[in-house]
Amino acid sequence: MDILPILSTLRRHKLTSWLLILEIALTCAIVCNAVFLIGQRLQRMDMPSGVAEHELLQIQVADVTAPSNPYARLAEDVALLRQVPRVISVASSNQVPFGSSSSNGNIRLDPAQPERTLFATTYFGENLVPTLGTRLVSGRDLQPDDFVDVETALKALGTGESKSLPHVTLITQTLAERLWPGQNPLGRIIYLTPVVGLRVVGVLDSLARPNAYDTAKAQYTMVVPIRMGANKDQSYLIRTRPEDRASVLTAALAALKKADPQRVVTTKRSFDEVRRKFFQDDRAMAGMLVGVIVALLIVTALGIVGLASFWVAQRRRTIGVRRALGATRGNILHYFQTENFLLATIGIALGMVLAYGINLFLMLHYELPRLPAVYFPIGAVVLWLIGQVAVLGPALRAAAVPPVVATRSV
Amino acid sequence: MFAYYLDLALRSLKQNRVLTALMVLAMGLGIGASMTTLTVFHLLSGDPLPGRSGQLFYPQVDPTPTAAPALPGNMNYIDAVNLWQARRADRQAIMVGGNVKTKAAQAGSRPMSLHTLATTADFFPMFGVRFTQGNAWTAADDLAKARVAVISRSASDRLFHGEGGLGQSIRLGQWNFRVIGVIDDWRPTPHFYELDRESYGDGDEVFIPFLTSRDLAELGITGYSLNCYGNTMDDLHLENQPCLWLNFWVELDSPAKAQAYRQFLDNYAREQQALGRYVQAGSPRTALPSVMQWLDQNGVVPSDVSLKSWIALGFLLVCLMNTTGLLLVKFLRRTTEISVRRALGASRQQIFLQCLVEAVIVGMAGGVLGLLLALAGLWGIRHTPADYADLAHLDLPMFAATFAISLVVSLVAGLLPAWRACHIAPALQLKVI
Structure with a gap:
């Protein structure tokens, strides 16, 4: 198809052509950036937790009157839960991945160091590794005689007596690599306070923190052998088979209620719900962006339909003349399609520059990463397609103009 | 035409x-x-308290040993109580909230977990909270550690099945509190006065005097943010612990008063440094952001x-x-x-x-x-x-x-x-x- 006659026609419709080009450019820029933002959200929602997500249940109960011996109470509860049919494993914990509420500590590699090295989360509780289903990469799991009661540890911290403090810890691969790049972390010491030095005895494949807001720091996790009592915000974690979750949860709650009808269940949920709740704002944002993109593309398509219809109506006589002189319907159809393709291409080229500019602005203000080049062809293809679909109707109408129009006056 | x-x-x-x-x-x-x-x-x-937020300020001091780029977002017990007792602002209130197991005191009622805010008397007039029944407690009640409570309408519906509950007792943990006021459901958005909670989450349901809640430490208020900067022995009795966990708000009705309070805060911090309580070198840092500045500093608008x-x-x-x-x-x-x-x-x-x-x-x-x-x-x-x-x-x-x-x-x-x-x-x- 010869594009020179098209260009010369467009030159006579400068204003409308430029309006269409600018509209396509702006749409292209917004679509590129919005698709990129959606991609970011989806990527965040896929953040690995490191645990057997479809097999876990979390229960939190609160006692109206404090139990006289919280550790015995917790052990009773755990024993009760173990007896529930089809339960694979039970653990007590102070927190769960993506659970929001978290316990954290400042890590130092040298007790005398004035500034912390980093801020890591600390998991407490017995039987965590097998119940969560996180994999031990090297070293050993925590053993029963590593554990210290919370209150004993807190008292020892006050008196500075180091014998009743925990001495070992598990850390994630990511944390090990961050603290000692390329070295074997086993046997090294992490300081939570100048007196609490914890020797790394095992390395976990992955375990996300409860407050994983920053992807880069989501795996800064330690598991410390501290025994929870039934008087803190402890959670019971239950592992079972995915298909048994609902029935096990009901049976577990019944068992806990039976032991003490006065207690209040504050949390009962599967880990799938934990993840869903933690990332709900991301999901809402992604949904909203999809809505905006769809609406924007519709608006742009409507604009193209309007302008193309106008051009067809305006050139009815010319089309008639061309048809009379031997142009086929196909020729006319292709003429309008090519015209739209040309306008869209110029618009897309401008849009790419604009998209890059918007991305630079967002990078400056919202700490977003650079727009990867892969999003540019996506925007281009989407707009070419929208343009072609929108112009098809008017172009077909143009192709249907009979040659006899040439012989009539307007 | x-x-x-x-x-x-x-x-x-x-x-x-x-x-x-x-x-x-x-x-x-x-x-x-x-x-x-x-x-x-x-x-x-949006402004959580239109027309009022310009006069509300959030004093900040820094008792921690090492200077972080931002001043601490909460106060420890000593600073909060010192500033509260100084009464240098038109109104001032300490507050900290968390979930507490609560039930109506009569036998046979079901326990439930309600969001409870431990605060001081000025809270209600300072934030313009409207009462449907009864009144707030007084400053004298604060000091007397009275066991009184103000509840929200939705809490009264849940606890007393719509029968108001004024004058009746509710049981928090193992202690009875007399209900002296019921407020209209009140949910400023964002939840500016205590940002540790979900900023756009639900409102508070039970209000009790702060000093009473400290007296009954085993009350078991849980779920507030606790940030300790030294060795702690005990997270139940936080009065003497190096931990930041309290929110302190003041009302200052004119720019001149705000200026005077800024001066007062600076003097207070210098005094504390002289006493050896504040150990950071150099002149101590303080700040007095208004509500909107405080929201902005905390990036509360997602x-x-x-x-x-x-x-x-x-x-x-x-x-x-x-x-x-x-x-x-x-x-x-x-x-x-x-x-x-x-x-x-x-x-x-x-x-x-x-x-x-x-x-x-x-x-x-x-x-x-x-x-x-x-x-x-x-x-x-x-x-x-x-x-x-x-x-x-x-x-x-x-x-x-x-x-x-x-x-x-x-x-x-x-x-x-x-x-x-x-x-x-x-x-x-x-x-x-």
């Missing part, structure tokens, strides 16, 4: 229904999407919301260009008609006005459609699981803004096409006929 333009415009719009529908739809979609996102932004960046409003504005721009293009098409199509009017004596100005009237009619129709779409969009947002979802309503200013925006957009969009239309050379067009 205006009525005539209106008549002409309506005729012309009727003449080409498809194009008119296209324009209205494009305008409506643009305005609807922009208004939806802007409403969410307006809501989230950044993706401001991102969304940028997208919304971009959207509006696309719609503007779209409408301009379509109006241009519409007016240029009628060149013959316009030429005839010009030839019969209509001035350029009259043609220009006629075109603008047509543009505004399209704009208003688009505005109405946009309003409907915005309502639908907000309905959609209310059904997402985001924290702020159920607050998404179109309020009166945004309602008015919808029409103002559609008017401005249609006028701006109409300018160029109208200018082009009134510069058509009539002679040339008349020859063609």
Whole structure:
């Protein structure tokens, strides 16, 4: 198809052509950036937790009157839960991945160091590794005689007596690599306070923190052998088979209620719900962006339909003349399609520059990463397609103009 | 003359229904999407206490051993109580909240976990909390560690099954508190006075005197943020512990008083440094942000919301260009008609006005459609699981803004096409006929 006659026609419709080009450019820029933002959200929602997500249940109960011996109470509860049919494993914990509420500590590699090295989360509780289903990469799991009661540890911290403090810890691969790049972390010491030095005895494949807001720091996790009592915000974690979750949860709650009808269940949920709740704002944002993109593309398509219809109506006589002189319907159809393709291409080229500019602005203000080049062809293809679909109707109408129009006056 | 333009415009719009529908739809979609996102932004960046927030301030001091880039977001017990007892502001209140197991005191009632705020007497008048029954406790009750409580209407419904509950007792943990006031459900958004909680989450349900809650440490208020900067022995009795966990707000009714309080805060910090309580070298840092500054410092408006409003504005721009293009098409199509009017004596100005009237009619129709779409969009947002979802309503200013925006957009969009239309050379067009 010869594009020179098209260009010369467009030159006579400068204003409308430029309006269409600018509209396509702006749409292209917004679509590129919005698709990129959606991609970011989806990527965040896929953040690995490191645990057997479809097999876990979390229960939190609160006692109206404090139990006289919280550790015995917790052990009773755990024993009760173990007896529930089809339960694979039970653990007590102070927190769960993506659970929001978290316990954290400042890590130092040298007790005398004035500034912390980093801020890591600390998991407490017995039987965590097998119940969560996180994999031990090297070293050993925590053993029963590593554990210290919370209150004993807190008292020892006050008196500075180091014998009743925990001495070992598990850390994630990511944390090990961050603290000692390329070295074997086993046997090294992490300081939570100048007196609490914890020797790394095992390395976990992955375990996300409860407050994983920053992807880069989501795996800064330690598991410390501290025994929870039934008087803190402890959670019971239950592992079972995915298909048994609902029935096990009901049976577990019944068992806990039976032991003490006065207690209040504050949390009962599967880990799938934990993840869903933690990332709900991301999901809402992604949904909203999809809505905006769809609406924007519709608006742009409507604009193209309007302008193309106008051009067809305006050139009815010319089309008639061309048809009379031997142009086929196909020729006319292709003429309008090519015209739209040309306008869209110029618009897309401008849009790419604009998209890059918007991305630079967002990078400056919202700490977003650079727009990867892969999003540019996506925007281009989407707009070419929208343009072609929108112009098809008017172009077909143009192709249907009979040659006899040439012989009539307007 | 205006009525005539209106008549002409309506005729012309009727003449080409498809194009008119296209324009209205494009305008409506643009305005609807922009208004939806802007409403969410307006809501989230909104002032939690309009008219009052300018006089509320959040004093900050730094008792920690090492200076962080930002001052601590909470106070320890000693500083909070010192500043509270100094009574140098018009009003001042300490507050900390968490979940407490609560039930009505009579036998057989069911325990439930309610969000409880331990605070001091000034809290209610300072934040303008309205009571439906009874009153707040007094400063004397604070010091006497009285076991009294104020509950919200929804808590009273849940605890007493709609029978008010004033004068009755509720049981928090193992202690009885007498209900002396019931407040209207009160949920400032964002939850500015205690940001540790979900900023757009539910309101507080039970209020008890702060000193009473410290007296009964085993009350088991849990779920507040506790940030310790030294060795702690005990997280139950926090009075002497190096831990930051309290919120302290003051009301200062004039800029002069705010200035004086800033001075007082500086002096206080220097005094504490001299006493050896503040160990950081150099002159101690203090700050006194107002409510809006405090929200801003804490990035309480989710950044993706401001991102969304940028997208919304971009959207509006696309719609503007779209409408301009379509109006241009519409007016240029009628060149013959316009030429005839010009030839019969209509001035350029009259043609220009006629075109603008047509543009505004399209704009208003688009505005109405946009309003409907915005309502639908907000309905959609209310059904997402985001924290702020159920607050998404179109309020009166945004309602008015919808029409103002559609008017401005249609006028701006109409300018160029109208200018082009009134510069058509009539002679040339008349020859063609």
